[in-house]
Amino acid sequence: MRISARADYAVRAALQLAAAAEDCPLTTEAVADAQGIPRKFLEGILNDLRREGLVLSRRGANGGYRLAGPANGISIADVIRAVDGPLVSVQGVRPPDLSYSGPATALLPLWIALRANVRQILEGVSLADVVSGRLPEGVVRLTDAPAGWALRR
Numbered sequence: 001m002r003i004s005a006r007a008d009y010a011v012r013a014a015l016q017l018a019a020a021a022e023d024c025p026l027t028t029e030a031v032a033d034a035q036g037i038p039r040k041f042l043e044g045i046l047n048d049l050r051r052e053g054l055v056l057s058r059r060g061a062n063g064g065y066r067l068a069g070p071a072n073g074i075s076i077a078d079v080i081r082a083v084d085g086p087l088v089s090v091q092g093v094r095p096p097d098l099s100y101s102g103p104a105t106a107l108l109p110l111w112i113a114l115r116a117n118v119r120q121i122l123e124g125v126s127l128a129d130v131v132s133g134r135l136p137e138g139v140v141r142l143t144d145a146p147a148g149w150a151l152r153r
Helices: 005-019 028-035 039-051 076-084 107-123 127-132 137-144
Strands: 055-058 064-067
Touching: 005 028, 005 039, 005 064, 005 076, 005 127, 028 039, 028 064, 039 055, 039 064, 039 076, 076 107, 076 127, 107 137
Parallel strands: none
Antiparallel strands: 055 064
């Protein structure tokens, strides 16, 4: 599974907004500089997040972006879906819309299980969890397993 640069940047931008005071919107430049994100790329990402209702924008001298709701109510999955669409797809198709035959028949339940696990983790972690550094216990358990850090090709 791959996390696109767009999704990575979107999550990092959302975390930067989550860490800011609610009454203090951040400019695109401030977020870009803080997270090392190309400004033009970030503008498109912030527009996607705004269209999906995750961030609000305000123009003017005191303008910028802020989260549309509390950070504990926005999951990492929400942010990724806003910029990349479905969390798991196979050749651009959602697993429930696939069908296989013959020796590949059992592949469909495998893709469904993968999707379920990805959703469980990414929907179960909020921006507030990451900003606070207190990830859910199930996520911490997975990161404690040595296999989670092993490099494999």
